[in-house]
Amino acid sequence: MNVPMISTELVTLPANGAEQPFLNCRVAGPKGAPLLLFLHGFPEAAFVWDELLAHFSEHYRCVAPNLRGYPGSYAPADVKAYRAQVVLGDLIALIRQQAVTPDTPAAAVIAHDWGGALAWGLAAAAPQCMQRLVILNAPHPGLFLAALRDDPTQQAASSYMNLLRQPGIEPQLSANDFEQMWAFFERFGGATWLTPGLRAQYRQAWSATPTPIDGVATASSALTGPLNYYRASPLHPPSSPSDPINTLQLPDALLQVNVPTSVIWGEADTALPPSLLDGLERHVPDLHITRLPRATHWLVHEAPAEVRAAITAALHR
Numbered sequence: 616m617n618v619p620m621i622s623t624e625l626v627t628l629p630a631n632g633a634e635q636p637f638l639n640c641r642v643a644g645p646k647g648a649p650l651l652l653f654l655h656g657f658p659e660a661a662f663v664w665d666e667l668l669a670h671f672s673e674h675y676r677c678v679a680p681n682l683r684g685y686p687g688s689y690a691p692a693d694v695k696a697y698r699a700q701v702v703l704g705d706l707i708a709l710i711r712q713q714a715v716t717p718d719t720p721a722a723a724v725i726a727h728d729w730g731g732a733l734a735w736g737l738a739a740a741a742p743q744c745m746q747r748l749v750i751l752n753a754p755h756p757g758l759f760l761a762a763l764r765d766d767p768t769q770q771a772a773s774s775y776m777n778l779l780r781q782p783g784i785e786p787q788l789s790a791n792d793f794e795q796m797w798a799f800f801e802r803f804g805g806a807t808w809l810t811p812g813l814r815a816q817y818r819q820a821w822s823a824t825p826t827p828i829d830g831v832a833t834a835s836s837a838l839t840g841p842l843n844y845y846r847a848s849p850l851h852p853p854s855s856p857s858d859p860i861n862t863l864q865l866p867d868a869l870l871q872v873n874v875p876t877s878v879i880w881g882e883a884d885t886a887l888p889p890s891l892l893d894g895l896e897r898h899v900p901d902l903h904i905t906r907l908p909r910a911t912h913w914l915v916h917e918a919p920a921e922v923r924a925a926i927t928a929a930l931h932r
Contacts, residue, residue, distance in 0.1 A: 621643045621672075623641060634696070635689075641678075644677045646676060648715075650676045652709070653725050654731070655682065660685050660686055660820040664679040667915075683840065684697060689828065690828070697844050702733055703733065706744075731751060732848075738872045738874050738876070746874070747875045748876045749877045749879065751914060756865060757865055758891055758895060789821070789838065793821055796821060824837070877926075878895070878903070878904045881917070
C-alpha cells in the first residue's frame with residue numbers, strides 16, 4: 616500500500632499594501648484536484664491535520680497552512696497585522712493560488728478553533744471562495760459575542776483569553792518547558808492522546824525562531840503571532856463595565872453564512888460548550904450538526920475516526 620506523501624511548501628502570496636505575506640503549508644494530493652483547505656487553531660500548527668491530509672489526498676489537493684504568525688509563516692510583531700480582515704486576505708489569496716484556477720472555489724474549508732473563527736468570517740465575507748464549510752468546535756461570532764457579553768458561565772470558561780491578551784506574557788507561557796501551554800490540553804480529561812511524539816512537535820512549534828521579514832518588525836517569539844490573534848480580536852470576556860465588547864455590534868454581513876455548512880462538535884468541550892450551537896440556524900440556513908458526546912475541544916486527536924467520517928459525509932452532502 617502506498618503511503619500518501621505529505622510535504623512542506625512555502626507559498627508566497629501577492630503583496631497586500633506594504634506586506635508580502637508567505638505561508639508555510641503542509642500539502643498532499645495532486646495539483647489540479649479539488650482543493651481542501653485545513654485551518655488549525657491555538658496553540659497548534661498545520662501538522663495536526665496530517666492524518667486527514669493523508670486520508671483525503673487520494674481525491675483532493677489538501678493544503679494546511681501554518682497561519683500567519685505560526686512557524687515558518689509571515690510573523691510580523693504588530694498586533695494590527697492579525698486583525699481578521701487582514702488574515703482573511705491571506706486565506707483568499709491562498710485559495711486562489713492553490714485551487715485549479717484562481718476563480719475555482721475550494722471544495723471545502725475545514726477549520727478548528729481560531730481557524731474556525733477565521734473560516735466563519737471567510738464564508739460570510741467571501742462565499743465565492745468555497746463550496747462548503749466544515750467547522751470543528753469554533754463558535755459562530757454572533758453567538759460567541761452574545762455569550763461572552765451576557766453569560767457569566769461563558770465568561771468564566773473564556774477567562775483564559777484575557778490572560779493571553781496581556782502584553783509580554785510570552786516568557787511566562789514558555790517557562791518550565793511550556794508548563795502553562797500544556798495545561799490548555801491537560802485540563803480537558805488529562806489529554807491521554809498527547810504522546811511523546813506529539814509533545815515534541817508542539818514543543819518545536821512553540822520554540823521555533825520566527826522567520827525574519829525584510830523591512831518589517833518580526834515577532835520576537837514563536838508565541839507572539841499566535842497570541843496576537845487574541846490581542847487583535849474584539850471578542851473576549853469583558854474586563855470592566857466600560858469594555859468595548861459591552862456595546863459591540865457585529866454587522867449582519869459578518870454573521871450570515873450562505874454556504875452549505877457542517878459543524879462537528881465535541882460536546883465535552885468545557886471552554887466552548889455545546890450551548891454555543893443554540894440558535895445557529897438563524898445565521899446558517901444550510902446547516903448540519905454532528906455531535907460527538909465524549910470528545911472535548913481536541914476532537915481531531917481524540918476521535919479521529921469519527922471526525923474523518925463526519926468530514927467525508929460533509930463532502931458528499
